[in-house]
Amino acid sequence: MKKVLQQGCSVVMAVLVLLSTISWSVDKHLCMGRVMDISFFSHADDCGMEVALSLLDEDIEKPGCCDDESFVLTGQDDLKLTWSDFDLEQQHFLFAFSTSYLDLFVPLEELPVPHLEYPPPILVRDIHVLDQVFLI
Template identity: 40%
Template sequence: MKKIFFKISTFCMALLVFVSSLSFTIESHYCGDILVDTSMFGKVESCGMEVKQKPSSKECDITKKNCCSDKQLVLEGQDTLKISFDKLEKEQQFFIAVFFHTYNNLFEVSEEVIPSFNNYPLPIIVRHIYKLDEAYLI
């Protein structure tokens, strides 16, 4: 049971480290105020209503305003996972060492059973009481 719990907790901690260091991007395409498409791994599909940019000429042009917009949400993972032990103050280092030692010994089970009656002498047998209290059916 202890091995199973240990393996499950180890797997969960490894998964936590992996997810915390993972970074990804969420892209969204809005047409006006309406969300049209969302993508995590590829390009978003457009709604087909974007204004195509024509090559500009030197004459005066009237262009239509684009109603579509693309937004990106970048979730960056953690870069530094290891905290340097040198950055901790002396009291913090002492607390961590004492906490680890106490926590380790808290769950340590002693398998050696020491009987308490070895320290005392056996009582002196004066009479055999079991022979005096015997009852026989005839």
């Protein structure tokens, strides 16, 4: 169970690092205010309106009805964190969390007996036999 949990956490962390370092770009092609094409990581295809307008008579002024919009989200380049990048409260939390987490997996040779140092009480009379109260 411990191995499966560690592998699952490793996969999740690897995916988070991958997604945070990739640069994302989204291109949209708008024709008359309506979205015609959306493309991730490449240029969006046009609707063909420019080709149709170029075939018209050259004397007519061509209205521009198409727009291209682009959105770029740059990924994180610097992934090296140092201990001094954290403030004092974060350092205390990380230290306490790591120590308590690592102490969970320390193997025990034998189970601790909490009452080993204390002797059992001295029985003067056997009260169950005197009162004749028995568990059935």
